[in-house]
Amino acid sequence: MIPVKFDYVAPTSVEEALAALGEHGDDAKIMAGGQSLLPVLRMRLNAPEVVIDLGGIDALRGVRDEGDAIVVGAMTTHHEVRDHPLVREHALLVAKAAADVADAQIRHRGTFGGALAHADPAGDLGAPALALGAQFVIAGTDGTRTVEASDFFVGLFETAIGDDEILTEVRIPKHTGWGAHYEKFVRVAHQWPIVAVAATVRGSIDEARVGLTNMGPTPLRARATEAALAGVSATEDGVRAAADLAAEGTDPPSDLNGAADYRRHLARVLTRRAVLEAAGAQAWS
Amino acid sequence: MTKIHLTVDGAAVSDDVEPRMLLVQYLREKLGKTGTVIGCDTSNCGACTVHLDGTSVKSCNVLAVQADGRSVTTIEGLADTVEGELHPVQEAFRECHGLQCGFCTPGMIMQAVDLLAENPHPTEEEVRLGMEGNLCRCTGYHNIVKSVLHAAEGGARA
Numbered sequence: 001m002i003p004v005k006f007d008y009v010a011p012t013s014v015e016e017a018l019a020a021l022g023e024h025g026d027d028a029k030i031m032a033g034g035q036s037l038l039p040v041l042r043m044r045l046n047a048p049e050v051v052i053d054l055g056g057i058d059a060l061r062g063v064r065d066e067g068d069a070i071v072v073g074a075m076t077t078h079h080e081v082r083d084h085p086l087v088r089e090h091a092l093l094v095a096k097a098a099a100d101v102a103d104a105q106i107r108h109r110g111t112f113g114g115a116l117a118h119a120d121p122a123g124d125l126g127a128p129a130l131a132l133g134a135q136f137v138i139a140g141t142d143g144t145r146t147v148e149a150s151d152f153f154v155g156l157f158e159t160a161i162g163d164d165e166i167l168t169e170v171r172i173p174k175h176t177g178w179g180a181h182y183e184k185f186v187r188v189a190h191q192w193p194i195v196a197v198a199a200t201v202r203g204s205i206d207e208a209r210v211g212l213t214n215m216g217p218t219p220l221r222a223r224a225t226e227a228a229l230a231g232v233s234a235t236e237d238g239v240r241a242a243a244d245l246a247a248e249g250t251d252p253p254s255d256l257n258g259a260a261d262y263r264r265h266l267a268r269v270l271t272r273r274a275v276l277e278a279a280g281a282q283a284w285s
Numbered sequence: 286m287t288k289i290h291l292t293v294d295g296a297a298v299s300d301d302v303e304p305r306m307l308l309v310q311y312l313r314e315k316l317g318k319t320g321t322v323i324g325c326d327t328s329n330c331g332a333c334t335v336h337l338d339g340t341s342v343k344s345c346n347v348l349a350v351q352a353d354g355r356s357v358t359t360i361e362g363l364a365d366t367v368e369g370e371l372h373p374v375q376e377a378f379r380e381c382h383g384l385q386c387g388f389c390t391p392g393m394i395m396q397a398v399d400l401l402a403e404n405p406h407p408t409e410e411e412v413r414l415g416m417e418g419n420l421c422r423c424t425g426y427h428n429i430v431k432s433v434l435h436a437a438e439g440g441a442r443a
Contacts, residue, residue: 001326008287008304008350038346039328041305051304055351079340103418104399105331108340109347189417190329 003041007050014059014139014168017052021164022141024050030166031055032075032114035106060113060168063087069135069171074113079104081112091172092281093180093200093209097128100182103190116152117167119159119218121253122192126153126219127211128182131198135171140164146171153218175209178202181277183270184213187257194257195266197222197246199274204234208242208275215250215267222246225271234279236272243272289353293318294362302349308342309333311349312359320361320391324420331419334392334399335359341399343418360391363398374398374436383432385423393419397433406437 009028011017021028029048031037033055040046054060060075063084070086072094081087081098088095101107101115101124115125116136130149137146138161147160154160161167184196196213208229210222228242252263286301293316300315312318312335321344324332328346335344336358344357363372371379374397384390393416400407400415407415412433413426421429 002307002310003305005303005305008348010350010353034348034351035328035346038307038348042307042326042345053348053351103331104396104415105334105341105343105418106328106346108337109342 001042001044003038004044004047006041006048009050009052010056011052011054012056012058014057014166017054017057017166018139018141018164020050020052021166024052026163028052030117032117033077033109033111034114035102035110036114036118036120054166066171069173071137072112072170072172074111074117074167074169076112078102078107078110078112078115082107090174090176091128091132092178093128093132093175093182093198093278094125094172096180097124097182097198100124100184100196106190113167113170116170117159117161119153119157120192121156121217121219122214124182124184124193124196124213127196127198127213128200129170129172129211130219130221131200131209131211132172132175133209134173136160136167137169137171138162138165139168140166144168150221156217175200175202179204179278179281181274181281183274183277185266185270195252195263195270197267197270197274199271199278201229201234201275201278204279205229205232205239205275208278210246210271210275212246212250212267212271215247215252215263217251217253220250222248222267222271224248225275229275234276236276239272239275239279243275244268246271287350287353289350291352291354292356294357294359304348304350306349307345308335308337308347308349308352308357309344311352312344312357318359318361321359322388322391324388324392329420330389330392331396332389332392334395334419336395336399339402341396358395360395363394372398373439374401374433377436377439378429378432381428381432381435383424383429384421389419389421389423393421393429397436400433401437407433409434 027049224245247264324330
């Protein structure tokens, strides 16, 4: 399968990319790693006249320490995120989820920012980003603005990024020493999750943050579970009651992989597993 | 058309390509490197796996223009043709009969080489997880996993 013809622009700076986006507007599509975009183009579900490839913008790659947060460049690959010492030390949940994205080949090309901007409800990075209270740095021709994770995910494949803007980096508040686990339920290997749960806990258990993947059109926080987990012991019985609240306030889809009720059931079971695993996993293992 | 310059299996090549041309098409149709095959064409099966700057990618999910200035290794560039010796992972697949119809094999071998470069002594589970992006419809995977483990025992390197 071959995409419809398009023109190709390969900027080497964010300014150049924004200028190209301003020039071509709705006719253009931004490409990060291309691992979600290229299948769409090949199946001709989308046919932009211009593809703007961010692959040549070195400034968008890498992870840096900014005191109380780490900052992940939008074009950092899942593979790099998984292995980065700063991510492992301060945002273990993100490293764990990045390790579980698709398969090795896709992780070598797919990017952190690209996946988040794509905002697939079954994507693996949204729930951890939301759970950790990430902030999204978005560049436009008038400068940059920062959007909280709770405002970033707007709907199905829809984010707060404007038509003339580009996601450049994601600030993740440090959660140093927090245990973490990403529990993903898939139909077959390397596929999108039917449901997944991103859990990270301080102590066992003083404080918890739980994000849900594919339990609605956007990633969700399991707020009731988080509140109920504070102060419980990290045992099967201790966690069960809190995990049973995980589906509260969710709006899961029904499709060929499972009905909404089944997804609610999965959310409860996977939350219990993820929290218990997180409580026992303060470091990468 | 866009001009690209890259290295493929050690040789410098340059061509004018349409931006929509996939890397796998470029390798097969422009360079005649048909050792890299197209399986599913949906980025699922991994049959088209090659190395781009030393790490594995699905070449049906990369544009040829994205490989500009970079280095590609295909299954055809793996063996030592001067000495006439197969790569240790190729040797292991032959030794352990890690294939039946052979269609997935180029991708399996390229992914196995990547896996062993990152983790030279994997457990069986790590092999199965590391190869999850490569599908085989014949073997049930057992001999493929054996082949990768065999190559690891023999000290296969990238």
